[in-house]
Amino acid sequence: MIEDILKKINWLGHDGFRIDASKTIYIDPYQISDGPKADLILITHEHFDHCSPDDVAKIQHAGSVIVTEKDSAPKLSGDVRVITVGESLSIGNIRIDAVPAYNTNKDFHPKGKGWLGFIVDIDGVKVYHAGDTDLIPEMNDFNTDIALLPVSGTYVMTADEAVEAVLAINPKIAIPMHYGAIVGGESDATKFKKALEGKVEVHILG
Secondary structure, three states, rough: OHHHHHHHHEEEEEEEEEEEOOEEEEEEEOOOOOOOOOOOOEEOOOOOOOOOOOOOOOHOOOOOOEEEEOOHHHHOOOOEEOOOOOOEEEOOOOEEEEEEEEOOOOOOOOHHOOOOEEEEEEEEEEOOOOOOOOHHHHHHHHHOOEEEEEEHHHHHHHEEHHHHHHHHHHHOEEEEOOOOOOOOOOOHHHHHHHHHOOOOOOOOOE
């Protein structure tokens, strides 16, 4: 089942993903050309490279549901549902849990903002999108099968810190993100993968 969902995960660059499951799910679409219309759009926080109304418009239709936090919501239109850390909701058969995402040693993403990561239960498989975060203690309590984690440093975890995050979360599969667009490069992803060889399966998506 996990491998089936893995095949449906498409990296759109930076922190953006599309998951072609029983519903078409987008997370933080940014600088996309177009794509299948979205059933569900998840926005982690208000920064322009995560909450991009122009990109959302490319995939949105009358039935699209947007789930986000309070700072992003006013920038978006349509069926926008605000969720806070610790809350969950279900859209059809998709369950969404909002988890914290924040910096511990820099000031770009303060904990007090209440910005989000998401754990999304898709057809019985849990996919964690970390949002923009550092290694945080809450990760020790996350239960997920597939983890999408930033690796580029500067605004988020470094590749080394992301390795620590994987070991804390212990997913079956880890996928690096947050590189190649604004900060970081493929070397961060390959460093992450190499450090986890023999511990956790890592897939670098192209």
